[in-house]
Amino acid sequence: MKIETIRHSLSHVLAYAVQKLYPGVKFGIGPAIENGFYYDFEFIEADQRGLKRGITRIAPEDLPKIEEKMREIIKKNLEFRKKNLGIKETEELFRNQPYKLELIKELEKSGEKEVSTYQVGQFLDLCKGPHVKSTLQFHSGQAKEIIDSFKLTKIAGAYWRGNEKNPMLTRIYGVAFKTKEELKDYLRKEEEAEKRDHRILGQKLELFSFDEEVGTGLPLWHPRGAILRKIIEDYLYKELILQGYQWIVSPHIGKLDLWKTSGHWDLYRENMYSPIKIDEEEYMLKPMNCPFHVKIYNSKIRSYKELPLYFAELGTVYRYEKSGVLHGLVRVRGFTQDDAHIFCTPDQISQELIKLLKAGFKIIKTFGFKDFDIYLSTRPEKYAGTEKDWQKAENSLKYVVKKLKLKYQIDPGGGVFYGPKIDIKIKDSLGRPWQCTTIQVDFNLPERFNMNYIDKKGRKHRPIMIHRALLGSIERFIGVLLEHYGGALPLWLSPVQIWIIPVGSRHQKYAKEVGSKMLDAGCRIEVKDENETVSKKIWGGELQKIPYLLVVGDKELKDKSVRVRERGKGDLGAVKLNKFLEKIIKLRDGKGF
């Protein structure tokens, strides 16, 4: 028995249970979906004659009752009976079900003579099946198991047939698995993922917010979030400068002509916003930084001696996304790319890709990620450049992943029109993959912008351009970091690293002393005031996932010590202030930040 069949049958059982509990309910549709099933209902209260009296609001609190009714039904071991009925007969049977009638009418229009239905107990549904034989025979050997291996999970509004001009129905979701262990495992992971939802963490840790009047998908970075950005950006800067990158800064708008030359206007327009008019000229909010980097390359004659040339920028770009797909920080309308372009000779591609990948992994690992899925995408049907160029670049990419002994998958034809690419998805602590790094070879822009370098003999050549983003977008990456760590960011990334908590007002002075020593050691600290109880402050600090809480009272004041609570470890007891400082300085320097 396929799990989809079980899930589908459960949706019928759900509908039957709802029919029993809410007479007069109208039915939409109820399919199996990933991990479970749903059914759409219109909850109309009706009297015994079937007359409408009002609408019942269903709340999450009602789900256990419905679930209970489903179990009752299942225990009766009711048969699922398939019947093919004539159109007219079906219409008569569904005369009180306007949504079903609409579906029957459509079947009639398309020339169907018969309608396939399934009956379970008193519940009849239009349905092609297949279904389980009976409510207790879900599959061999695990007959009764189903009672404990499903769960109704949530309620949502859903327009009839997904069209917002239609009535809003109430959708009840359930999850179902073959065994109760699988259900338990799924629910545990869901709960874990929910706790790690970066949107909730972002609010709880006061990192960022969204505001309807500011705009959709445009995050506002609060002080702690802005510090986190700054830590990440400064780390990247330091690391990339050491690797020989040159930093540049480009504007957020550029003339429409620029995007025509680059090809974005032709090929990427649907992701760009409408033009801004300035002095009879049209300007575009930038969706990409590349044309500006090309312009800086082109601002003087370049010699082969300068290649490879690395330009890096933290460039904030704006791209259109449908409001429905926006999701916290991981899908926004404005984000900051850790963008870079490598300009090199064709001969340098392999060597540059090796350097890039090595450096990229080093940087991503620094943030605590260990597992990656690597995809190599090859020439699509429509492409710029010559087949020979593509072959050469694809070979370089393959050579490089093999040379570095990386496991990878080929995505045939998945390259961008301007060149092949390597994408890296990082896996978080729950094993979920997140697309971050992309490395793309580009034959197109050097051509379109007539880029050149002069070789030893004074002859002009086209350079190769490699686009690469390591973290992808700072916004998205912070979202991923938060979900990876469940908000408990490592010390070096924590916006506030240490809270100093005085027990009473007479310890305030010493708390400040401790604070200023921590500040001198380069720590991000907060000294809490004495107006709350110590336990409340500790609780607050734990909620905020502060790595170290240092409590100072009489004993600590006398001993020049601090009582240390380490995140995840709890109370470590009193530690001499100097000892603790040594430890912090060691942690600060040890990781190389």
Place this chain on the structure above:
Amino acid sequence: MKIETIRHSLSHVLAYAVQKLYPGVKFGIGPAIENGFYYDFEFIEADQRGLKRGITRIAPEDLPKIEEKMREIIKKNLEFRKKNLGIKETEELFRNQPYKLELIKELEKSGEKEVSTYQVGQFLDLCKGPHVKSTLQFHSGQAKEIIDSFKLTKIAGAYWRGNEKNPMLTRIYGVAFKTKEELKDYLRKEEEAEKRDHRILGQKLELFSFDEEVGTGLPLWHPRGAILRKIIEDYLYKELILQGYQWIVSPHIGKLDLWKTSGHWDLYRENMYSPIKIDEEEYMLKPMNCPFHVKIYNSKIRSYKELPLYFAELGTVYRYEKSGVLHGLVRVRGFTQDDAHIFCTPDQISQELIKLLKAGFKIIKTFGFKDFDIYLSTRPEKYAGTEKDWQKAENSLKYVVKKLKLKYQIDPGGGVFYGPKIDIKIKDSLGRPWQCTTIQVDFNLPERFNMNYIDKKGRKHRPIMIHRALLGSIERFIGVLLEHYGGALPLWLSPVQIWIIPVGSRHQKYAKEVGSKMLDAGCRIEVKDENETVSKKIWGGELQKIPYLLVVGDKELKDKSVRVRERGKGDLGAVKLNKFLEKIIKLRDGKGF
């Protein structure tokens, strides 16, 4: 004798000289201007019968010849004779001068019967005067001085009557003073200012560029310029965090509604660009960061305990400027404000302003500026808030500048509609003032955005909002810095601090050794390759205003030393590498960065 009269008379002498040298020339107009005068000409070559044969191109090389002719004329001590002539008679006299005829026609139209003219030698001009008596009697006691106290300076194109639909005339500029010492002084300063022109320095030092296809007034920051920005931004960040500022980051666009609520749409629209449409909503490129800061303030309930609250951002804003007023980095269309907002109780204003001014001066002085002009601008005719509020805020501002013993001028009615302000112009090394810092009290936005804080007793109050930018705009400030230092930025601001120059290929390895020690000490260095002569590299380093050039040859290699050339001081001889490192580390740490 007014200097303006002398300058005006010199413009006639210029026209007379040109008439002598270029028969057939057509005359536009020739007024006195600041520091000198100009005259507009159409250089038509004519044969002896006055027939047009072509157009003569006048080049800067022609100016000495014209100047010589002017001196000849002056030495003849020719009289300036005023004559009032009838319209017809004047028209007849100017029959070959189409531009003059146009002016006469207009006089006629406006009902004039007579035209005032001045004659000097053979040159007759339409002119109301006044003029000097004769070419050698410029003013008493300095009769002949004029010969050496003027100078023709440049040639430019100028549309007749400033209208681009009219023909382009050739404008010859001159400068003139009462004494030759004044002229000399002026020319020296001009030359100095020209050498310090940040647009030229920006190119020479490879800091930034503009590109027609990217857009007008939108700088592209090249690697060295981007490093300079980063140094300044990091310094500000570090300094402001220590002062208790909280960093935030906001998007570059926001819904039109936001700007309607803030009042910018009503009062600042002409500086804003046209709306961008996203999903049926209009968004604006931000001209200001304030509404976003307010939104973050409003994202939770604020207590009096949190005030004063400081939000700072390096926010890149976009404002419309006419293309004619754009000037290098000091007047652009997109720039990054070192913006901050202080939210405080009314009682905290004075204390906050004192802190702000003290911290502001400290930061600006760090960049090497010592002199300031301070303006306090008071309530304009149209204003938001109550008269009482204004009085209180103005009194606070006055109290503060007095308390800090600052010299200031009152700009009556010069405040912004939303509150009084203090502006600080910094003076550069040539004594030129540059508007940078502004500190503005705002009664308007807290009202418009319904901002509140809760006092001790749980009652709601409006906070006061203070806007402040210290450097004003990073772009503009870098422009000012470049002009102030003539490009020779202090060590801590220099994008490249040290060049290491190997004499030959056998010194390359040692040069790299020296380089890596400097890198470890946190220096920004470049090791030059050995393909050019040492003297050429030294010359290049001096052009690029590199603070230290370290030459390493046989002797240095043997002694583990470097031959130091310090910018502005020249060759300091050989210094042991360790000694030099000590010096650099001392310099690095000494200034507190």
